[in-house]
Amino acid sequence: DAGVTQSPTHLIKTRGQQVTLRCSPKSGHDTVSWYQQALGQGPQFIFQYYEEEERQRGNFPDRFSGHQFPNYSSELNVNALLLGDSALYLCASSLMGSNTEAFFGQGTRLTVV
Amino acid sequence: DAKTTQPPSMDCAEGRAANLPCNHSTISGNEYVYWYRQIHSQGPQYIIHGLKNNETNEMASLIITEDRKSSTLILPHATLRDTAVYYCIVSRQSVNRDDKIIFGKGTRLHILP
Numbered sequence: 652d653a654g655v656t657q658s659p660t661h662l663i664k665t666r667g668q669q670v671t672l673r674c675s676p677k678s679g680h681d682t683v684s685w686y687q688q689a690l691g692q693g694p695q696f697i698f699q700y701y702e703e704e705e706r707q708r709g710n711f712p713d714r715f716s717g718h719q720f721p722n723y724s725s726e727l728n729v730n731a732l733l734l735g736d737s738a739l740y741l742c743a744s745s746l747m748g749s750n751t752e753a754f755f756g757q758g759t760r761l762t763v764v
Numbered sequence: 765d766a767k768t769t770q771p772p773s774m775d776c777a778e779g780r781a782a783n784l785p786c787n788h789s790t791i792s793g794n795e796y797v798y799w800y801r802q803i804h805s806q807g808p809q810y811i812i813h814g815l816k817n818n819e820t821n822e823m824a825s826l827i828i829t830e831d832r833k834s835s836t837l838i839l840p841h842a843t844l845r846d847t848a849v850y851y852c853i854v855s856r857q858s859v860n861r862d863d864k865i866i867f868g869k870g871t872r873l874h875i876l877p
Contacts, residue, residue, distance in 0.1 A: 655807070684864060693766075693851065693867035694808065707864050741807055743865065750796055750815075753865060755807035 655744050655756035663762045664732050670761060672727040676744030677754045682706075683725040684753070685717060686741040694741055700725050701747050729761075737763045766868030767791065768852045773872040782839040784871050786852030789833040795856045797828060798865070799837045801848040808851065808867075811837065847875045 656675045664670050676683050682701045686694035696709035700719035719725045723744075729736055739760050745753040769787040776782040788797065798813040812819055812826045814835075819826045825838040839846055851870040 686867075693849075693869050696864050696866060699864055709864075739805070743808075750813070752798065752810040752813060754810065755800075757807045758805075760805075 655742055655754050657740075657742050657756035657759050659759060660757070661760045661762075663764060665764055666732055666734060668732050669728065669730045670732060672729075672740050672742075672759045672761070673724065674727070674742030674744075674756060675724045676742075680744035680746050680754070681723050682745045682747045683719060683723065684743045684745070685725070685727045686743065687711070687736075688739040688741060688758070690738075697727070732763045734763050737761060766866050767795075767854045768868050770850075770852055770868060770871045772869065773874065775874045775876055776839075776842045777876050778844060779841055782842040782846065782873060782875070784837040784839075784850050784852075784873065785834065786837070787834045788852070788854050791832050791854050792856065795854045797826065797832075797835050798853045798855055799824070799826065800851045800853065800865075801846075802851070802870070803845075803848045811850075842873075842875045844875050844877060846873065848873060 654677050658673045684699040685697040688694040697711050698708040699706050703719045714730045716728045739758045741758045742756045743753045796813050796815050799811040800808040802808045812821055812824050814826045828835045849870040849872050851867050
């Protein structure tokens with residue numbers, strides 16, 4: 652059983668460009684959350700998707716958007732990239748309404764130059 | 765904002781028990797205490813969680829005080845591979861939507877040979 656898988660593992664983008672990151676949740680999970688982790692900091696909550704809708708959102712600008720597909724996989728899109736968007740982007744999957752643990756992927760390391 | 769307070773760093777000798785404290789004085793009755801750890805540049809890894817009773821699994825033990833305002837994660841025989849940042853999190857896993865994980869700054873645990 653594959654856990655949470657994220658792609659790509661690394662990428663480099665130029666300021667002003669757009670990027671799409673992908674996440675496949677653990678089998679049996681229906682909820683995907685995205686986090687941004689800057690170097691030396693704890694992960695910061697971006698938003699959460701359940702039933703193909705954004706259910707909760709952290710303090711991130713509208714440049715950050717997402718989508719969840721019927722198979723529960725998810726995408727994170729960031730427009731008009733800034734140097735400060737360079738970070739590790741983490742995806743976590745969970746089962747809504749359950750007190751079981753969330754599983755995290757290994758992340759996508761985004762570098763904006 | 766994170767609802768937990770942890771020491772920024774701790775050292776522990778290899779083979780000894782590592783005891784990581786966490787304060788969560790504003791925890792609500794339906795919130796669980798979760799512990800995750802993050803080894804350098806990897807995704808956070810679930811360790812253990814509990815509501816009010818002490819819990820033990822193959823990785824660790826979780827001791828929650830009777831008033832639930834603090835807890836301690838115990839790694840019984842620390843190894844060098846336990847060097848990581850440990851996050852204590854309170855989260856309400858229920859049928860409503862509010863089950864996002866909010867990370868604090870965590871405790872950086874150094875296991876000394």
